[in-house]
Amino acid sequence: MTESKTGTVIVWMKSAGGITVTLSILIAIIAGIDSGPYIIVNTIVTGGMLALVALGLALIFGVMNIPMFAHGEFFMIGSLTAYYIFTPLAEYLNTSPNSLLAATAPLIAILGAMIVGAVAGLLCELLIFSQLRKRSRENWVMNSFLLTVGLSVVLINAHQLLFGTEFKGIVRYWGGRPTEIMGAFVSRDRILVFVLAMVVVGVFWLFMKYTSTGRAIRAVSQDQTGALMVGININGILLLTMALGCALSAIAGAGLLFLYPSYPAVGLEPLYLAWFVVILVGLGNTAFALVGGFIVALIKALTVEYIGAGWDFVIPSLLITVVLVFKPSGLFGSEVRGVLDL
Amino acid sequence: MLLEVKNINAGYGFLQILRDVSFNIDQGEYACVIGPNGAGKSTTMKTIAGLLSPMSGEIIFNGKNIAGLPGNQVARLGIGYISEDMNLFTNMTVQENLYMGAYVIKEKALKNDRLDFVYNLFTRLKNRKDQLAGTMSGGERKMLAIGRGLMANPKLLLVDEPSFGLAPQLMENVFDNLDILKEAGVTILLVEQNVTKALQVTTRGYVMENGKIFMKGLSSDLADDPHVRKVFLGV
Amino acid sequence: MKTNDSNMESGLADRIMDRLCLTPAAVAGIILLFVIPFIPPFNQQYMIRWLVAAALIGANAIAFDFTIGFINIVNFGYYAFLGFGGYTSAILAVNLGLSPWIGMIIGALFSGVLGLLTGLLTLRLRGIFAACMTWFLGLAMMGLITKMVWLTRGPLGLRCPQLFETSSNLPYYYLILSLLIVIYISTKWVTRSNMGLAFKAIGQNMEAARTSGINPVFYRIVNFTLSCTIAGLLGGFYAHYYGVLTPELLHTTKTVEVLAVAYIGGRGSLWGGAFIAFPFIITMELIRSSLSELPGLNLIIYGLMLMLVMIYYPGGFAEFFNTYLAKPKNRFLRYFLSGIKDS
Numbered sequence: 021m022t023e024s025k026t027g028t029v030i031v032w033m034k035s036a037g038g039i040t041v042t043l044s045i046l047i048a049i050i051a052g053i054d055s056g057p058y059i060i061v062n063t064i065v066t067g068g069m070l071a072l073v074a075l076g077l078a079l080i081f082g083v084m085n086i087p088m089f090a091h092g093e094f095f096m097i098g099s100l101t102a103y104y105i106f107t108p109l110a111e112y113l114n115t116s117p118n119s120l121l122a123a124t125a126p127l128i129a130i131l132g133a134m135i136v137g138a139v140a141g142l143l144c145e146l147l148i149f150s151q152l153r154k155r156s157r158e159n160w161v162m163n164s165f166l167l168t169v170g171l172s173v174v175l176i177n178a179h180q181l182l183f184g185t186e187f188k189g190i191v192r193y194w195g196g197r198p199t200e201i202m203g204a205f206v207s208r209d210r211i212l213v214f215v216l217a218m219v220v221v222g223v224f225w226l227f228m229k230y231t232s233t234g235r236a237i238r239a240v241s242q243d244q245t246g247a248l249m250v251g252i253n254i255n256g257i258l259l260l261t262m263a264l265g266c267a268l269s270a271i272a273g274a275g276l277l278f279l280y281p282s283y284p285a286v287g288l289e290p291l292y293l294a295w296f297v298v299i300l301v302g303l304g305n306t307a308f309a310l311v312g313g314f315i316v317a318l319i320k321a322l323t324v325e326y327i328g329a330g331w332d333f334v335i336p337s338l339l340i341t342v343v344l345v346f347k348p349s350g351l352f353g354s355e356v357r358g359v360l361d362l
Numbered sequence: 363m364l365l366e367v368k369n370i371n372a373g374y375g376f377l378q379i380l381r382d383v384s385f386n387i388d389q390g391e392y393a394c395v396i397g398p399n400g401a402g403k404s405t406t407m408k409t410i411a412g413l414l415s416p417m418s419g420e421i422i423f424n425g426k427n428i429a430g431l432p433g434n435q436v437a438r439l440g441i442g443y444i445s446e447d448m449n450l451f452t453n454m455t456v457q458e459n460l461y462m463g464a465y466v467i468k469e470k471a472l473k474n475d476r477l478d479f480v481y482n483l484f485t486r487l488k489n490r491k492d493q494l495a496g497t498m499s500g501g502e503r504k505m506l507a508i509g510r511g512l513m514a515n516p517k518l519l520l521v522d523e524p525s526f527g528l529a530p531q532l533m534e535n536v537f538d539n540l541d542i543l544k545e546a547g548v549t550i551l552l553v554e555q556n557v558t559k560a561l562q563v564t565t566r567g568y569v570m571e572n573g574k575i576f577m578k579g580l581s582s583d584l585a586d587d588p589h590v591r592k593v594f595l596g597v
Numbered sequence: 598m599k600t601n602d603s604n605m606e607s608g609l610a611d612r613i614m615d616r617l618c619l620t621p622a623a624v625a626g627i628i629l630l631f632v633i634p635f636i637p638p639f640n641q642q643y644m645i646r647w648l649v650a651a652a653l654i655g656a657n658a659i660a661f662d663f664t665i666g667f668i669n670i671v672n673f674g675y676y677a678f679l680g681f682g683g684y685t686s687a688i689l690a691v692n693l694g695l696s697p698w699i700g701m702i703i704g705a706l707f708s709g710v711l712g713l714l715t716g717l718l719t720l721r722l723r724g725i726f727a728a729c730m731t732w733f734l735g736l737a738m739m740g741l742i743t744k745m746v747w748l749t750r751g752p753l754g755l756r757c758p759q760l761f762e763t764s765s766n767l768p769y770y771y772l773i774l775s776l777l778i779v780i781y782i783s784t785k786w787v788t789r790s791n792m793g794l795a796f797k798a799i800g801q802n803m804e805a806a807r808t809s810g811i812n813p814v815f816y817r818i819v820n821f822t823l824s825c826t827i828a829g830l831l832g833g834f835y836a837h838y839y840g841v842l843t844p845e846l847l848h849t850t851k852t853v854e855v856l857a858v859a860y861i862g863g864r865g866s867l868w869g870g871a872f873i874a875f876p877f878i879i880t881m882e883l884i885r886s887s888l889s890e891l892p893g894l895n896l897i898i899y900g901l902m903l904m905l906v907m908i909y910y911p912g913g914f915a916e917f918f919n920t921y922l923a924k925p926k927n928r929f930l931r932y933f934l935s936g937i938k939d940s
Contacts, residue, residue: 087725152908161725162671166860167907169853173900177893185892232465239451239462246449248413251437251466251514284893292736299729334740337733344730345718 037301037308037352044315047322055325061201063318065210068217071313072272073290074297075224075306076265082304083241083261085161086149089168091269091294092287093175097140098133098270099282100179103188105129106277110190126193130216130274137270138263144171145262150255172287179284189281213275220271221310224264228306237261241304292333293320296340302350311352363422364389364549365410365518370419370429372409378417379405381573387518387551392544394552394560394581396594397570403553404446406570407522410551411443412436424517438466442516446523448507452496456487459495459506463513473513480509483539501532508539518549525556537563557594561585611936618785620936623868630774630875634767645766649773649838651878653831656777658859658870660827663784665856666865667793668820669800670720671728673852674735675828680847682708682829683836684742684749687757690837697760701833708829709822716818716825732849739847752844760837769838776834777871780827784867787823796820800865857903863915873914 052060073095080088106129113122148167156163194212198205228234239247240257248254272290273282280286297312298305316336323335343351366386373379379402387393395403408414410421412433421429428436437443451459460480464473481488484505490498495506504524511519521540525533537559544550554560561567561581569577569590577584584590614624633639634648657679664670672678685707686700695703719730742749749755761768787793795816798806806813836842855870858877863869884895906913923935 087729148904148908155908156911159669162669162728163907163911165725165728166671166856167904169856170900170903170907173850173853173857174897174904177896177900180893181891181897232461235454235458235462236465238454239465242451242453243449245413245433245445246451247462248433249411249437249443249445249449250462250510251434252462253434292733295729295733303726328744330744331740334737334744337737337740341718341730341733341737344722344726344733348722348726 040351044318048318051322059321059325061206063321065214067314067317068214069272069276070293070317071310072217072268073294074309074313076268077294078298078304078306078309079261080265082306083237084258086164090172092291093172094137094266094269095273095290096287098137098273099277101133101136102129102274102277103282105132106190130271133270133274134267138267141263141266142259145259176284185284187281187283190278193278209278216275296336299340300343301352305352308352366422368420370409370416372405372414372416379573383575385568385575390547390549392550392564393566394554394564395568395570396557396560401570402573403570404522407520407553411520440517442511443520444507444511446526448503450495450503450507455492455494456506457491459510460513463510466514476513476515480512484509500527504536520551522553617782621933634770642766645770647879647882649766649770651875652773652777654858654878655871655874656780656831657855658874659780659784659867660824661855662859662867662870664820664824667796667800668817670724673728673732676851677735677738677847678708678712678825678828679832681711683832683842686833687755687836687842690758697758697837701830704833705826705830709826712825713822716821720817721814735847739844743844755842757836759840773834781871857899861902861906861913863913866915869913869915
């Protein structure tokens with residue numbers, strides 16, 4: 021039994037996905053030795069949050085068949101909500117210190133962002149996507165994509181109109197002295213945010229694997245007719261999926277508020293990067309979004325380190341274009357059929 | 363009467379396929395609908411299962427009109443539908459597929475009872491419970507589809523073309539299983555291209571042609587009918 | 598094709614209009630557009646500037662609709678091709694002292710070649726992947742132009758010479774209007790030909806098109822290359838009209854603007870976007886200049902319009918026109934609006 025398991029691992033290592041992962045780990049180690057372990061730390065922290073955004077994106081595409089262009093705007097909604105919840109709490113704490121609240125205030129902000137993100141997702145599904153679904157299913161992927169483009173424009177400018185263009189950020193969540201890991205000083209916020217991301221990914225995975233509702237979501241993504249036949253309320257599942265996907269993105273936005281202050285177009289970068297991730301691992305492939313998140317974060321960190329800031333759009337987009345040309349179904353194989361038209 | 367279909371008209375978009383289709387099935391009966399390709403057999407099944415909304419007509423199931431209800435609510439009322447292309451969840455394991463079949467059952471104990479029942483019926487599925495549905499052979503998939511349809515303990519089982527694409531040996535196997543179900547008291551409506559076989563196993567039959575019910579009668583009578591023999595059996 | 602027997606005896610004017618794919622109403626509209634800079638309040642310079650912007654967006658909408666409305670591919674990096682043409686032309690003018698007129702042509706050719714190469718890579722992919730790839734390519738190009746400061750001056754902006762030695766906007770307006778008309782007529786010609794039929798077939802049903810012997814990749818690439826060439830030409834105009842280029846020009850939000858106009862105008866109609874651009878852009882500019890304390894409002898309207906049209910009226914203005922306006926009872930009006938003379 022163990023022998024066959026090692027055998028499977030070796031076979032997987034020889035596949036495109038295995039090669040990529042092994043190579044990435046090697047490169048990360050070399051880069052870590054060459055220019056300091058902070059590269060690895062940076063990669064892991066941003067990779068974890070990026071994975072959340074990408075997970076939501078992959079979920080929405082896999083279940084609802086919507087290539088979400090407005091996903092970054094839910095990141096923005098998350099960071100905005102967290103800002104407006106956390107700032108008053110922090111001010112209150114300045115005047116009357118309370119150790120319990122000090123520890124939980126960031127969690128309250130992130131939880132609030134999650135709820136607002138989920139509600140925003142629900143509204144979008146109810147007001148926009150279900151309306152289109154009722155009217156026409158023809159050319160659905162493209163039409164829903166263009167709808168999300170419109171949604172993105174509206175949300176970005178609504179932020180500008182209602183909250184202005186200035187940066188709305190915070191300096192720290194928990195604060196405290198940075199911890200030393202492998203010779204690099206890492207702030208406590210980064211560590212806790214990374215832990216948070218991993219907890220969310222873990223809970224999400226358990227939910228999808230072991231609960232009846234989670235299984236129903238997977239069932240809808242694999243065969244809608246089959247799901248209908250066994251008695252699943254498809255519209256309910258679609259609503260839930262949208263809420264879940266948007267909530268994941270909002271959590272990421274809230275979690276990274278101390279690094280990325282909120283402003284109208286803050287969602288663009290996470291959006292691009294999350295798209296890189298889902299193309300890299302294969303559209304709709306939720307299983308490997310986590311791995312992809314780390315890989316893309318590594319590419320970005322390496323580009324900034326060795327080529328220079330500002331190139332971090334050019335190099336990843338070129339790499340992803342190459343992946344699209346040679347392996348359009350993604351490095352880890354995809355559950356979505358028919359990438360090629362021919 | 364368990365199911366009564368009254369003057370159903372149905373189709374896709376502007377294309378009408380079923381015209382004034384009426385038939386009925388009693389509790390515990392094993393009936394079949396036979397007919398040539400494109401006669402509307404599968405469309406009839408889809409309409410009953412709620413995957414297709416009829417343009418007019420009534421479908422009375424257990425005294426309630428279910429015409430136009432969405433598929434998930436029809437499934438909750440106790441109609442199991444096993445489609446021609448099975449609609450399995452290919453990236454889930456056999457056991458997960460079966461659990462999905464019991465989605466409408468909330469009690470865990472009841473779910474496990476049903477699982478035992480299905481595993482008893484198809485021991486092969488039990489041996490493969492951790493295999494992904496998409497990696498199984500055609501016959502096993504058919505078994506899984508039937509097993510999934512049984513998980514919710516349906517009062518009425520609609521089976522669409524169970525022999526389609528199966529080797530003769532496997533086909534016999536599937537029909538044996540349906541016989542067992544019939545003995546266990548499940549009402550079955552079968553749609554089948556293999557007319558000889560269908561008329562052998564069922565008690566009553568309907569013949570569909572061009573979207574209409576063309577003949578009806580006991581299966582044994584239909585098997586002897588000159589028209590049926592000429593059109594379907596080539597005798 | 599409208600040329601049938603009943604049109605045999607119709608006059609020379611009708612035949613010319615039919616050749617040019619215009620209806621009497623379209624001719625009247627063009628004449629109106631030619632004289633509008635002399636009619637108050639449109640005769641002020643800022644108004645003419647808006648008209649130029651509208652005509653530019655309209656021309657872009659035609660080229661954009663040429664791909665999305667026919668082969669069903671969203672060129673999400675449209676403005677990257679436009680910007681590439683513009684930068685090519687501007688760099689030639691600045692560094693080599695080439696005339697902007699020649700630069701525009703060369704820019705168009707460069708964009709066309711880039712479109713051809715992109716097409717070779719992307720257009721065997723399914724629609725959404727092709728859209729993603731053009732999008733990423735656009736991003737990469739924007740990043741490159743930002744970083745190649747020695748050539749493009751990056752975010753500082755590249756100053757480039759203007760086409761006309763005048764401060765008036767009028768000659769530019771007539772130039773872009775003529776370009777708009779030429780682009781419309783030439784794309785319309787292509788879509789009327791057998792090639793256009795092939796485009797439509799690919800856009801509507803890939804399988805059917807392939808089984809009837811059409812090579813989808815070939816036709817997609819031809820279509821895409823043509824559209825990119827037009828984008829490059831208009832990029833040259835942009836550069837030498839506004840006189841300054843920044844990498845922001847290549848950004849996706851610009852493409853979204855054209856996309857919205859093309860969809861609101863009516864996907865697959867070509868003329869819809871060109872027509873709707875004028876009232877639409879001018880209204881947007883009015884909103885932006887009069888409600889400057891509410892920034893972003895015009896873009897919210899943009900996005901909402903795009904979504905509303907997509908959900909509730911996917912045919913856009915062109916479909917509305919064809920169903921409700923084009924065939925009134927009055928014979929003369931009907932001839933005027935639809936160009937069809939019948940008994």
